[in-house]
Amino acid sequence: MARRKPPTTHTGLFAEPEGLKPLAERMRPRSLDEVVGQTRLLGKQSPMRRAIEGGHVHSMVLWGPPGCGKTTLALLLAKYADAEFRAISAVLSGLPEVRAALAEAESRYVQGVRTLLFVDEVHRFNKVQQDAFLPHIERGVIVFVGATTENPSFELNSALLSRCRVHVLEAVPAEAIEAALRRALHDDERGLGKLGLRVDDATLATLAQAADGDVRRALTFLEIAAELSDGGTIDEATLAQVLADRTQRFDKRGEQFYDQISALHKSVRSSDPDAAIYWLARMLEGGCDPVYLARRMTIMAVEDVGLADPRAWRMALDAWDTFERVGAPEGHLALANLAVYLAVAPKSNSAYKALAEAKAAVARTGTLDVPMHLRNAPTKLMKGLGYGKGYQYDHDVDGGVALDQQCLPDALDGTAFYTPTDRGLESRFREKLEALRDMRREARATRTSR
Structure with a gap:
């Protein structure tokens, strides 16, 4: 497959001033070769890489943590596919904005221009908003690219998922982040190359590790460090200020x-x-x-x-x-x-399993009668009906256990739900219970033979 050269970026009437953009935005990759990390998905010989370079782009959902390159990949998809890039955020947009974006895409479509519609935080859209994309994806009016940090299986409609392929992006390894930081330090056009900053390898490695898999975060740390540096040197003291209040990736509900x-x-x-x-x-x-x-x-x-x-x-x-x-x-x-x-501690889930088996028996056998000798008999009438008749008070029996007394319903007599392990204290339970069950079987056999 022939490799396509990414088309140049066209700006509007008013070009965005590069100097006012954050470093992370200025250093956003302009080609697949500049992307760090994601080698499984975008490696030189990967199917995804070959398809993108050939201009063959499909609707997809990009699932991954913050700063792993979801927005960057969407921008590159539009570039390599010669498509118009349009972005909306599910945090800031509602159904009217969705319909407006789709109407714009429709007008371009009739003119023979494809639109790549990038929807950031797509999991925040409700079912009605997600459904609005379906007919336009089916007809090819848009190439839909949704970005989410949440599991698409739980957050997106099955109808939308069936029309898109889910691609999993991973947190970027520290070594790859370090490469992105070095590029920013030496880039005279977009990065910090003109400042002549001095940063040793250990400091750079610490910055990369502190970013916790987030390239954007790492570049922001570097930009702050550059502003705080004393005489153009980013040292341990500077690093301590930059990293003092950093937080981990952690979503309390995600x-x-x-x-x-x-x-x-x-x-x-x-x-x-x-x-x-x-x-x-x-x-x-x-x-x-x-x-x-x-x-x-x-x-x-x-x-x-x-x-x-x-x-x-x-x-x-x-x-x-x-x-x-x-x-x-x-x-x-x-x-x-x-x-x-x-x-x-020693482990045992024997009680857990016993309860599950007992519940299954209840579901299977229904409402079995309590044996008459185990029933409570608080009134004369109930005693006359045989309630409690033949019950043996275990404390009055030799050994403290009435071995021939049946406690399960007739249909389940002899069933063993609880099987103790041989670990920890339960090993002693096992010895005692095995002996008791053997004696009960003998007592039951004697009772039956009478």
Whole structure:
């Protein structure tokens, strides 16, 4: 496939003053060769790269974290496809703006000009607004490119997804961000090359790492550092000022949030205290409500540690209570102790599985009668009907267990829902229960043979 040269950018009557644009905007890639990161999607021999360079562009949804290049890629798609670029934001636009943009695209379409309509934060549009694009995508009036930081499976209509291909963009690696920073430092036309800034490799690497996968953020850090630099040198002192108030990528209601709480839960389940304390720290530093974390770790204590170490349940409630009494930051230590304890504790989900199997039996067998000898008999009439007749009070029986007493309904007699593990305290339960079940089977067999 022949490689197409990206067409030049045409400006309107009033050209935007380059000097007033932020560094991140000035350094926005003008070709695929300038894009950093995204090698899986845009590598030299990737199908996507070959299609773009050939001018073959399809409607798509770009899903990825902030600063990974979604807007840049949309602009390049329009350039390589010789299409008119039109952008709207779902944060600032409503249905009237959508209809206006589509009407403009329609008028260009009849003149033989394609329109690439870029919709930023597309997940913020409701169903009616998303549906407005469908007929125009189908007819080819627009090449639709939506950008979202949220999982399209949950946030976008299935009708829109069926007409678009979802491309996943990843957070840009620190090494790739470092390359973008070096380019900005040496670019005399768009970057900071004329300033002659001095930055050593370690400082540049720290800036790249601090950007947390966001190229735009990294370039903003660099621009601020350039303004604060003393005599043209960006040193550790300058860096400390620039990075003092940086925050992590963390959305309290989005994909990042649920991915991280999932990682915490699964690290505890996998008995990895190092990973558990890391994910706990990530969520606390990201602004997650510590009470939410206490609640989730209480669930872990019940669901995953269970009867292998019942103390974990009590410890979870105590850690929760401790945080609510002392608050942050000291209360975070209670949660840290809990996370480590849960991770190293023996694990059992036997009660979880037993409940699930018992519920399945209830659904399968319906409303089975309680055996007569187990029924309560508070009145003379009920006693006369046989309620409670033959019941054995276990404390009065040798060994404290009435081995031949049936407690399940007749249809489920002999069913075992609970299977203890051989881990932690539950291993002792297992020994005792296996012995009891053997004795019950013998007692049941004796009772049947009479």
